Amino acid sequence: MDLLKERIIRDGRVYPGNILKVDSFLNHLVDVSLLCEIGKEFYRLFGCCNITKILTIEASGIGVACIAAQYFDVPVLFAKKTQTLNIGGDVYSERVESYTHKKTYDIVISKQFLKESDRVLLIDDFLALGNALRGLVNLALKAGSEIAGAGIVIEKSFQSGGQNIRDMGIRVESLARVCGMTNDTVFFED
Amino acid sequence: MDLLKERIIRDGRVYPGNILKVDSFLNHLVDVSLLCEIGKEFYRLFGCCNITKILTIEASGIGVACIAAQYFDVPVLFAKKTQTLNIGGDVYSERVESYTHKKTYDIVISKQFLKESDRVLLIDDFLALGNALRGLVNLALKAGSEIAGAGIVIEKSFQSGGQNIRDMGIRVESLARVCGMTNDTVFFED
Numbered sequence: 468m469d470l471l472k473e474r475i476i477r478d479g480r481v482y483p484g485n486i487l488k489v490d491s492f493l494n495h496l497v498d499v500s501l502l503c504e505i506g507k508e509f510y511r512l513f514g515c516c517n518i519t520k521i522l523t524i525e526a527s528g529i530g531v532a533c534i535a536a537q538y539f540d541v542p543v544l545f546a547k548k549t550q551t552l553n554i555g556g557d558v559y560s561e562r563v564e565s566y567t568h569k570k571t572y573d574i575v576i577s578k579q580f581l582k583e584s585d586r587v588l589l590i591d592d593f594l595a596l597g598n599a600l601r602g603l604v605n606l607a608l609k610a611g612s613e614i615a616g617a618g619i620v621i622e623k624s625f626q627s628g629g630q631n632i633r634d635m636g637i638r639v640e641s642l643a644r645v646c647g648m649t650n651d652t653v654f655f656e657d
Numbered sequence: 658m659d660l661l662k663e664r665i666i667r668d669g670r671v672y673p674g675n676i677l678k679v680d681s682f683l684n685h686l687v688d689v690s691l692l693c694e695i696g697k698e699f700y701r702l703f704g705c706c707n708i709t710k711i712l713t714i715e716a717s718g719i720g721v722a723c724i725a726a727q728y729f730d731v732p733v734l735f736a737k738k739t740q741t742l743n744i745g746g747d748v749y750s751e752r753v754e755s756y757t758h759k760k761t762y763d764i765v766i767s768k769q770f771l772k773e774s775d776r777v778l779l780i781d782d783f784l785a786l787g788n789a790l791r792g793l794v795n796l797a798l799k800a801g802s803e804i805a806g807a808g809i810v811i812e813k814s815f816q817s818g819g820q821n822i823r824d825m826g827i828r829v830e831s832l833a834r835v836c837g838m839t840n841d842t843v844f845f846e847d
Contacts, residue, residue: 497735530720
């Protein structure tokens, strides 16, 4: 998706440890008009897949998922990162290791909101080692839902997460695939 | 907003401790078509206020804010709940006590994304004791931004938060104002 790649080149910043900061348009300050184009692109890719629900994870996945969901006309279910007092005990949970935050946490969804009859599209802003996405995959599998695929805004394809998920037979579509970074340049596949 | 009140009556559930669960349509499973109507209503209320940015807080504020931002054609800035490795040191921060989660946390925004020239609309899904909203107010004040007002989806008007914020001279518009709850009924103002 050229609009996205151009934006990453213009406004993304590379930090030590292979960190690509896109907090000026994607995951802190959010350019909602860009999100709309991203949502339309996900719909172009997955619009014919009979999606019944979009599954994402808090926090920065929520904006992308909600904007995209408008085009699919389906609800969004977002996995919560810790078991709060506001979620009942009847949940599916998965343990996830965060690359960015250097810690481990649980993600949970209420069982009542994801069913065998659901055909889900997984959406997230980033895919690197794939831990969060794998957590979402496992939540959907526990619910018995069918996984139509995963829509990712930015994939670091030089890390193993995307390949591992694809090796599970899941269709992963990333709108920008970053294959390498230096201090001042970001390289994309194709 | 009648559509919202009807939905709260139909799908909201009251739990001990004055907890109103709306996780089947607002803050876990998200009815995005309802969010669109909520966004339009915020635009009807604040559309003439020359908003330059919507400020919200992760996690469940993000969906509401992003959908609403489409109608205002402005970006969303969401305050992060803990200082992560992905946010630089140059931040405004506020300490917030969570009524729901029974804990205290810091919310932060990068200084570069909120300026004196901004005129912000604060958006959140819930207003009860007002701690999160007061945190957002203080972040905006620290940045020197003008606060056009706050758009809240559900206010528990029998708790003090809304009144306290209004007493600061801030316009607070809540789309559903809950003035009381019993085990099986929710009462609204007007």
